[in-house]
Amino acid sequence: MDKKIEEERTSILRVLDRENFCISISTIALHTGINRHAVARHMDSLEMLGKVRKLDVGRAKKYLLVKKIPEYGLIDISTDFIFIVNPQLSVQYLNESAARHFKTSLQECIGKDIRVLKFPLLLHRDFIKTINSFTYEKSEKVTLQDDNGSWFEITLLGFSLLAAPNQIAIICTDITDKKRAEIELKIAQEKYIFAFRASPDGVVMRDIETGEILEANPSYCRIIGYPLHEIIGKTPVDLDLFESPGYHTIITQKIIQSQLAEHRYELRVRRKSGELIDVSCSACIIHLPNRDCLLILTRDISEQKRTEEKIRTSEKLYRLLADNTQDVIWTLDPVTFSFTYISPSIKRLIGLSPEIVIKKKIQEIITPESYLRITVKLPYFMRSHMDGRNPSYCRLRIYYSGIDGTVIPTEAAISFVKNSTGEIIQILGVCRDISLHLEILKKLRRSEQHYKLLAESVKDVVWILDPVYRTLRYISPSVTKLLGWTPSELYQMELEDIISPDMVDFFISECSRRYALYLENDSKQYYTNELKILTKNGTFLWTEINSHTSRDEETGAVEIIGISRDITDKKILNQVLADNEAQFKLIFNNMGDVFWTFDLTTHKVTYISPYILNLRGYNPNEILGRTLDELYSMNYLSKDDTHILKIKEQIIKFQGGDESARNIRISTIYRHRSGNLINGDVCISLIADNNRNVTQIIGVLREISDQKDQDSLPTGSFELPDKF
Structure with missing residues (x-):
């Protein structure tokens, strides 16, 4: 090395040793007289050699001389409690951390038997048993908890010095934070395992590459009809779950390409019995150490689909009349x-x-x-x-x-x-x-109003409630997505403040009843309830609650464990169905004409308005669901009625291609139940499928007070408003 460089570096190290604290390049240059840029180059070389250490202090870089610490110094600066004892367990040395923790000194302990010093941690029977059986062949470890609730890991290590053979190092490490973290982790795992297994929705984990099922909860097994042991390690193709064998690959590619945190979709799944059911899925990608997986939340929406179909069928009946x-x-x-x-x-x-x-x-x-x-x-x-x-x-x-x-x-x-x-x-x-020839019923305008339910999978909310004080002991973070409140906010709130006022009394009485019932028979009974809950934005949300009462294994306290889900969409659908039925029934039940429908598939009357009681003297319930033969037998119709024969002729003409035969108007004479004759005017419309097969007959019957006057006037037309 160049002599000048060596001299400059020695000068720099001398300054650092003299100052005894970190200093900047500018200060070193000032004390040594060396150019600032040369000092910077020397400091980089010295740092690589391990002779100095660079520290970032704000925006400045400062340097500190690295000095070797003596071995005995490492023991004293350790935060562990360290004792050195001889084979007779007499104390030879203890570090400052041990002296500070046990409130003693080296002078008080040197030469004394560690067992007579009466340090509580070292008097524990597990420690005494371990040190008495120590053999120097291998290190020993024991985990203890002291009287203050702190946890320690004590290591016994045998070693020999030239002048002092068979020494024992007793190293006490405080592992309280680690132990608490382990306990908290275990509690969290148990809660999430409970949520996983108790969720009413199916949860399944699949390998993203092979499609192999790695884990599934009981709800998923119930949805697809397989026990758990029959699906673990199998793929959807092996189980023939999808209608198309390549559907798993298509869905996986869509999820990866969408780059969304959560991907929602609907599909039909084949159960073990061969039955096809509709499910709603919410999938996300999770990264495990050795593989990437799909975590899929699956909900059976077959009932929801049936509800939608029920709404469409109900609406179709009333629109059939209105349109x-x-x-x-x-x-x-x-x-x-x-x-x-x-x-x-x-x-x-x-x-x-x-x-x-x-x-x-x-x-x-x-x-x-x-x-x-x-x-x-x-x-x-x-x-x-x-x-x-x-x-x-x-x-x-x-x-x-x-x-x-x-x-x-x-x-x-x-x-x-x-x-x-x-x-x-x-x-x-x-x-x-009545000025034009009447066509009572027009061609059916088939329109369907689609109601999309909320199936957005929201994650259900898991909670634990104290039934006595009606306070939350735990609630899962998914409550924020459902209600807007964070768990910490709900812990500070009275639950009566977020429950709909008309349901507060029910909530209070139900908590008391469940608590008393559990104390009486200590049985785990499951309940399903519905509650309106206040969201953070001020609106109320309908929730379905599945819960049961149990006892905490550690504290023995009675608690109610439940899962809440959003059923607002279900409530809206039911209300829409009720409103539609009420609205159309209000119209047709208040009209002074008789509206009726006859299904040619079942050959039964499917609807008749209440005015039939006024016009013919029959209660609607007497006619509804009757066949033609039954109507003949009760003298409501006669087999030789000309209008029945006329309808049959029109059906034959219509199915033969005559579109004008779809609508018929017939003037006829009906007999009241009392025997009186009534002049009537009936307008018939034929409802057919795409192959012109007549499936239903719609009719409107009106009493004509002056038959001759009516015949002298041409008939006209009418239609109902689109909003009906």
Whole structure:
């Protein structure tokens, strides 16, 4: 090495040794007189040689001389408690950490038997047993807990010195933090294992490359119908789960390409029995040390699909009636006689759109004579109806003024809609155009309104509740996704504050009842309840709760363990179904005509409106579900009725390709149950599939008060509003 370089480095090391603390390059250059850049190069070389250490202090770099620590110094700077004893267990040395912890000194302990010093940690029977049997052949370890609850790992290590053979080093290491971490980890694992096994949704882990099933919970086994031992190590292809053998590869590629934290999809799965079921899946990729896996949350949505189909079927029945009705439907305010609704068919009747008509006064679209008849007769009918002297409907002849100046005569069937207190809130009118040849029912406009339920898999919320104080002992982090509250926020809240006020009493009484019942028989009984819970944004969410009462194994305290899931979408679907049925029943049950449907597959009456009691004297329940033969036997129909023969002829013509045969109007005479003859007008529409096979017959029956007058007037058309 160049002599000048050696001299400069020696000078630098001398300065560092003299200062005895870290200094900067500028300070070294000032003390040595060496150029600052040369000092920087020397410091890099000295750092590589291990003679100096570089420290980052803020934005500056400073250096410290590295000095060798004596071996005995390593013992004293150790945070472990270290004793050196001879074969007779007399103390030869103890470090500062041991002296500080046991509140003693080396002078007080030197030469004394470690067993008579009465250090609690070293008097533990497990330690005494271990040190008495120590053989110097190998090190020994023992784990103990002291009176303060701290955990220690004590290592006994035999060694020999030149002047002192067979010495024993007793090293006490505080492992309290490690032990607590292990306990917390075990508790967390037990909670997640409970959530995994108790979840009502299926959870399965598969190898992302091979598709091999690595783990699955009982719910997943129940969904696919296999016991656990039959699916572990198998692939979906081996179990024939998917309709397409390559579906696993397609789904896996989509999940990888989407790069989403969670990928949702729906598919059909084949159970062990061969039954195909609909499931909703939520998948994510997890990275294990030796492989990448797919964690898939699976929920059986077969019931949800059946609910959707039930809604579609119910809606189809009422739309079948509404969409094939050509009459004009309107509602009037019973005080002002102003329109509150009018169906789109008004445009075909008078040439004006409903948006224009609803803004007009009723006297602007009907003739003066008709307006006078309405203003006189409607109040009279309303008073008579409220007094119980007249039924809830009446008929009026109303003449509309067309946009081209023509007068269109109609027959209006008027009924009254009342609220829960019996007050008339709307006047409902159905007007039939009797100036044109009537086509009661049009071609069926098949439209389906799709209701998509929330299946978004949310992760269910696992919780543990104290039934006495009604406080949470634990709640899983997924509650934030469901309600917006964090677990720490909910721990500080009264649960009564986030439960719907109308359910608080039920919640309190149920906690008390469950607690008392468990104390009485100590049995694990499962419960399912529904509660409305307040979210953080101020709205209420319907949840389904599956829970059971048990006892904590460590504390013996009674607790309620439960899982909550969001069922708001299910509640909405049920309410939509109820609202649709109520709305359409309100219309058809208040009309003064008889609407009916007949299924040609089952050959039974599938619907008939309540007005049949007024028109024919039969209760709807007597007719509903009857076959033609049963209707013949009860004298409701006669086998030689001309309109039945006419319908059969029209069906043959329609299936032969005659589209004009789809709609039929027949004037006939019916017999009331009492024996009276009734002039009737029935409009028939044939409903067919794509192959022109007639599947249903829709009919509208109306009593014609003056048959001759009706025959002299042509028939017209009507339709129901799209919103129905």
